Amino acid sequence: MSSPDTVLGTGEKRKLTLLAADLADWYRQGGGRSFPWREPGTPLYQLVCVEVLLQRTRAETVASFYHRFFTRFPGWQDLAEAPVEVLEEFLKPLGLWKRRAASLRALAAYAAKHDGMFPNRYEELLQVPAVGQYVAHAILMFQHGERFPLIDVNMARVVERFVRPRKLADIRHDPWLQQACKWLVRRGDPKKVNWSVLDHAALTCRARNPDCQSCFVSSRCAFKAA
DNA sequence: AAACCGGGGCA
DNA sequence: TGCCCAGGTTT
Structure with a gap:
């Protein structure tokens, strides 16, 4: 029924x-x-990171943090290599810094093993660390162009x-x-x-x-x- | 289902 | 001051 x-x-x-x-x-x-991450050609790396930065955080706040973040961490490798304390300190102005640092590091570790790509099935995406319903939908849309x-x-x-x-x-x-x-x-x-x-x-x-x-x-x- | 994380923006 | 913010995880 x-x-x-x-x-x-x-x-x-x-x-x-x-x-x-x-x-x-x-x-x-x-x-x-208009936001920096909406510009055509924004790499998947930035799109995924931004989704983590946007969680429970105003988009305008993330926009003002965007340049600083990706200058310091240009790619998954830079994120994976940074000591967690450094990443945490860097994220403090945004709040939720401990969780965000853990999420970004987990995602970086995953990306390193999978050549920067993520699954194209919803159920598999939910198994990826730091990926819930929202981020899973975002990845399906941004990486795979799905609706x-x-x-x-x-x-x-x-x-x-x-x-x-x-x-x-x-x-x-x-x-x-x-x-x-x-x-x-x-x-x-x-x-x-x-x-x-x-x-x-x-x-x-x-x-x-x-x-x-x-x-x-x-x-x-x-x-x-x- | 509810608690938790967290600093900053805004009324 | 109190509420709200492109959520995910844990209890």
């Missing part, structure tokens, strides 16, 4: 399709943000406000939210569609002070700010 709480309905799919189309147009017209959503608090907030709230507390375990996010990126360039959602979340559909007045999809949105 499938309950409405766990299955994405037809009406919900239609709403999400329209939302994605509008966000894609907005992004194409230059409405989104996966970057399901983070931002995408979750946009989808939940626009359609309806999730049932489970944890984003990563809510089946309805998973389907909704996957549906949201069903068409268009996977990277651009994902970025358009994240940028809409950061600029307009903000966590604390959402700008529903200037939101161009507010007429179809289930969420109304006070």
